[in-house]
Structure formats: C-alpha cells, structure tokens
Amino acid sequence: MSTATTKTADQPLEHLHDWEEFVEGQLYPEPNQKQKEDYRNYDSPARDTVREFYRLNHLNQTFDFVRQKESEFLPLRKREMTIYEAIEFLNTLVDDSDPDTDLDQLQHLLQTSEAIRRDGHEDWFVLTGFMHDLGKVLCLFGEPQWAVVGDTFPVGCQHSDKVVYPEFFALNPDSKNPQFNSRLGVYEEGCGLKNVHLSWGHDEYLYHVTKDYLPEPALYMIRYHSFYAWHRENEYDHLCDARDREMLSWVRKFNPYDLYSKCPVKPNWAELKPYYDNLFAKYLPAKIAF
Ligand code: FE
Ligand code: FE
Numbered sequence: 001m002s003t004a005t006t007k008t009a010d011q012p013l014e015h016l017h018d019w020e021e022f023v024e025g026q027l028y029p030e031p032n033q034k035q036k037e038d039y040r041n042y043d044s045p046a047r048d049t050v051r052e053f054y055r056l057n058h059l060n061q062t063f064d065f066v067r068q069k070e071s072e073f074l075p076l077r078k079r080e081m082t083i084y085e086a087i088e089f090l091n092t093l094v095d096d097s098d099p100d101t102d103l104d105q106l107q108h109l110l111q112t113s114e115a116i117r118r119d120g121h122e123d124w125f126v127l128t129g130f131m132h133d134l135g136k137v138l139c140l141f142g143e144p145q146w147a148v149v150g151d152t153f154p155v156g157c158q159h160s161d162k163v164v165y166p167e168f169f170a171l172n173p174d175s176k177n178p179q180f181n182s183r184l185g186v187y188e189e190g191c192g193l194k195n196v197h198l199s200w201g202h203d204e205y206l207y208h209v210t211k212d213y214l215p216e217p218a219l220y221m222i223r224y225h226s227f228y229a230w231h232r233e234n235e236y237d238h239l240c241d242a243r244d245r246e247m248l249s250w251v252r253k254f255n256p257y258d259l260y261s262k263c264p265v266k267p268n269w270a271e272l273k274p275y276y277d278n279l280f281a282k283y284l285p286a287k288i289a290f
Contacts, residue, residue, distance in 0.1 A: 010144050012052040016093060016136065017108070019149045022050045024259045027164060028232060051165065057146035058168035061199040063156040063180055069147065069200040074208050076289040078141055083131075083280050083288065090137050107266060109133060114272070115261035127279050128218040129257055131210060132225055135202030137290060151228040152198040154236060157185025162233035183238065192241035193224070201226060209290055213283050217250035224251045225258055 013019060024030070081089065090105045113129035138148045151164060158181055159169040174180040187196060198204055207223035214222070229235040231251045240248075 010056070012049045012056065013145050014046075014049060016139065016145060016149055018046060018050060019053060019145075020108075020259075021046075023151070023228070027228070028259060030256075030260045053146060053150065054165040055168045055171070056144070057150045057199070058159075058163075058165065059171040060146060061153075061155060062172060062174045063186070063197065065147075066155045066197050066200045069143075070197070070204075073138070073141075073205055076209060078290050080287040080289050082286060083284060086134050086137060086288065086290065089140060090134060093136065093139055105133065105136065106269070110267045110269065110272070111261045111263055112257050113276075114267050115257050115263070123279055124215050124218050124283065125254075127283055128214060128221050128254070130276065130279075131206065132222055132254075132258065133202060133206075135204075135206030135209065135222075138202055138205055147200050148202050150199070150201060150226070152201055152203055152224075152226045153229055154185075154187075154196050154239060155199055156180050156197055157187055157239070158183050160229050160233070160235040162229050162235045164228075187239055189238055190241055191239060193230075193239060193244045196236075196239050198224075198227060203227070209288060213285070217247060220247040220250050221254040225254060227251075231255060 087106055087109070093105055109130050109132070112132065113126045116129040117126045136148055139145070153159060153163045155174065159166065159172070159175060163169070169175050180186065203223050203226050207219055210222060211219055224231060230240075231248060232255070237245075
C-alpha cells in the first residue's frame with residue numbers, strides 16, 4: 001500500500017527491511033553464525049535489489065542533496081505525533097502482500113528494546129532500542145528508500161572504500177569535485193562528528209526528533225547506528241573529536257541488539273504496554289514534533 005514497499009526503478013527493495021537483512025545476514029553475520037545463503041548466491045534476486053539500492057544511494061547522496069534534506073526536514077514541521085501515532089504511522093509501511101507479519105516495524109523495535117531490557121540495561125537504553133528506527137517515517141513523507149535506510153557515510157569529503165559497494169561512489173558527482181574529494185574535504189581535522197554531514201537517512205532525522213529528551217549516549221546510538229564505516233570499520237577517525245571516541249563504545253554496545261535480536265517468540269505487546277507507557281511518560285512529551 002505504501003510507495004516504500006512497491007518496487008519501482010527508484011525503489012528497488014521489495015521491503016525496507018531487505019537492507020537490514022543484507023547487513024545482518026551478509027555483511028556482519030552474528031559471530032558463530034554462517035552468512036546466509038541468499039546473498040552469497042550471485043543469482044539471488046534479493047542480492048540484486050540490494051546492489052541496485054546501493055547504486056542509487058551512492059549516486060544520489062551528494063553534499064548538496066544532504067544539505068537540502070536537512071533544511072527540508074530538520075525544522076521538524078511535518079507533523080506532531082504521540083509515540084503511539086508515530087508507531088501506527090510507521091506500521092503502515094508493512095506491505096499487505098507480505099505474509100511474514102513477524103517483520104513489521106513495531107516487532108523490530110520491540111524485539112530490540114526487550115533484548116536490551118533482558119540484559120538489565122538502564123531504562124533510557126531500553127527506550128532507545130524502542131525508538132531507534134522511528135525515523136523511517138521519512139518513507140511515508142515520500143522519500144525514496146535510498147534516502148531513508150542504508151549505511152551512512154560522511155558527505156563533503158573523500159568516501160571510504162570500507163563503505164559497502166564503494167565502486168558506486170565513482171558515480172557520485174562529488175567524487176570528481178576537488179572541493180569534496182580530498183581526505184578532509186570541507187571539514188577540519190578532528191572537527192567532531194557533530195560538524196560532519198552524513199548521508200541523509202533515518203538516523204540523523206530521528207536524532208533531531210529526540211535530541212531534547214534522551215541522554216547523550218542514547219543520542220549517539222540513534223544518530224550513528226547505521227554509520228558502519230565508523231563503528232565497525234574504524235574509518236573516519238580523523239573527523240572525530242574526543243567526545244566521539246568516548247561515545248563510540250555506546251554505539252557499539254547498541255549494534256548487536258539492532259542486528260541480532262530477532263527472537264522466534266513475538267513479544268506480547270498487550271502485556272508489555274504498561275511498562276512502555278511508564279517509560280514514554282518518564283522521558284517524552286505527549287506529542288513529539290517530526
Ligand atoms: Fe535503523
Ligand atoms: Fe533497526
């Protein structure tokens with residue numbers, strides 16, 4: 001029903017979560033788990049759609065594109081929603097033709113947050129797990145998949161070859177622009193990630209939505225959870241400041257819950273709701289600006 005799950009030339013993924021499945025199954029499989037066959041098989045149609053997704057992402061995520069999206073979305077003037085309205089809105093992303101209801105967005109959020117809770121972490125960490133992908137409502141504002149999901153990377157400076165499918169960066173006009181294609185590009189050594197523009201997507205957007213409500217480690221997790229080149233590949237350290245290096249451990253602590261928390265037994269929302277109601281009331285205002 002939503003454009004986000006209708007495959008077109010501009011929206012190659014059949015489902016938004018095909019990207020996460022690629023990251024979790026192929027790029028960074030759980031330790032002691034085999035890579036999933038699907039993506040190792042060069043004839044797999046899923047593999048082709050992910051590749052096409054990255055081609056579009058690397059081609060179109062330019063410095064100017066990112067600046068334009070920041071000015072369009074970061075004033076948070078799209079709509080005001082309670083957290084329940086946001087979840088309901090996000091859940092309209094589920095494809096009617098997808099029989100696998102385990103994969104709906106609420107389930108991913110709940111499985112992430114419940115895994116964090118089971119490990120005895122603080123309540124704001126649980127809430128972060130619950131909220132971390134709410135920025136995907138961007139899809140419902142008409143944004144193409146390649147501007148919502150995918151791992152993120154700095155724009156305005158040289159692209160790292162540790163980003164997935166680095167060969168597609170040759171298609172990005174910034175890579176031929178001397179203003180943008182040097183090691184530092186428009187940035188200064190050690191300027192801090194807060195001064196670096198990352199490719200546009202659900203991380204940066206949700207960071208701005210939540211920045212007045214959650215503690216700093218939570219905000220780092222939200223803002224950089226898709227920045228795999230940094231938190232998994234140790235790239236772009238020359239742009240980081242001391243704070244970023246300190247907070248990196250939190251981003252790393254969060255990542256396994258995002259990738260490997262799928263559990264065969266669906267959390268029971270009705271049972272869990274009172275706990276989450278308390279959590280929302282403790283940290284969030286009734287209406288949140290998106
Ligand atoms: Fe995410
Ligand atoms: Fe996620």
